[in-house]
Amino acid sequence: MAGFALWKERRLRPGADTSRKGRVDAPIAELLELLNGSERYCSTSSCSGRLLLLGGSDQTEGQKQNCPWLFVTHQKCRTEDVVAGLQKAQDNAVFKFEPFVLHVQCREVQDAQLLHSVAINSGFRNSGITIGKKGKIMMAVRSTHCLEVPLCHQGSVLVSEEYIDYLVQVANRKMEENQRRIERFHASLRSLIDSTAPIEEPGGETVKAAVVYTRRRRRGAAERQQRHREPTAPSDGEGDLGFLMGPT
Known part of the structure; x- marks a missing residue:
């Protein structure tokens, strides 16, 4: 675990942020401070969510970094x-809403599982865990309520101001x-970190997080079994769904 701590220290040094903005977004600054305090x-990358008008001739995923905002x-x-942004468009322009996204490197798989449960129950249903070939454990917090609409093509606005x-x-x-959803995630993350504060056994083994995760997994399994016996209305995303390894 010393390797993770050393990597984290280097990652969070002042000036290590190489994003276009060079700093975290203000709406999630406290959330990231809480997360990185554990x-x-x-955190390796994040965006609080944004509305943007993206210009340029190619807004594909691989090229959008070079497109003007x-x-x-x-x-x-x-x-x-x-409308003012459209007046600057010289070629194409796409209006987008991109929701909150957060990528987190986790010390252990168990830690990623707990954070994944928090994300899912907060409404970020496209969240998932990946493990690299060298054992790097990444947890991505994502959702699917995006928006992307072309408004301008070859310098001509395609829609009315009413639209x-x-x-x-x-x-x-x-x-x-x-x-x-961010507020729910922030509150649940605080509860998670408070409940998984290290507790050392006499032999030096940390056990609190395992106990918490086991309880949540059992409770989630019991609730799923109950839903099979007694059909209910579709979930609104507020319940404890237990651990899910990938996007839902």
């Missing part, structure tokens, strides 16, 4: 903000839901 986790905000936006106004309303509602 000896079990280290005509407008971007991590809060709700106004129709006039998007842009409608898109902005839809995107702002998604941003509000995004913030609610």
Whole structure:
């Protein structure tokens, strides 16, 4: 575990952030401080969620890093903000909502499992765990309520301002839901970290996290068994679903 601690120390040094912005987004700064304050986790990349107007001739996943941002905000936006951004477009432009995303390196698989449960129960249903060939354990917090709409092609705006106004309303509602999910995740993460504070046995073995995870897994299995016996309304995402290894 010393290797993880050393890597984390280097990763969190001032100036180590190589993102375009060079710092974490303000809406999730406290969340990341809480996460990185735990000896079990280290954030590697994050975005609190954003609305942006992406310009350029190619907005594919592999090329969008080189596309100009005509407008971007991590809060709700106004129709006039998007319209003003469109006036800067020289070729194509796409209006997007991208939800909160967080990538975390975890010390142990057990730690990733616990964080995955928190993410799923907070509404981030596309979350998952990956383990690299060298044993690197990564946990990705993701959701699927995205939005991507082309507004301009070869310099010509494709839609009316009325339609842009409608898109902005839809995107702002998604941003509000995004913030609610972040708040649930933050609160649940605080509970997780408090409940998994290390407890040393006389032989030096840390056991608290294993006990917590075992209880949650058993409770989740019991609830699933009960749902099979007594059909209920579809889940609203608030219940404890137990541990899931991949996207749902």
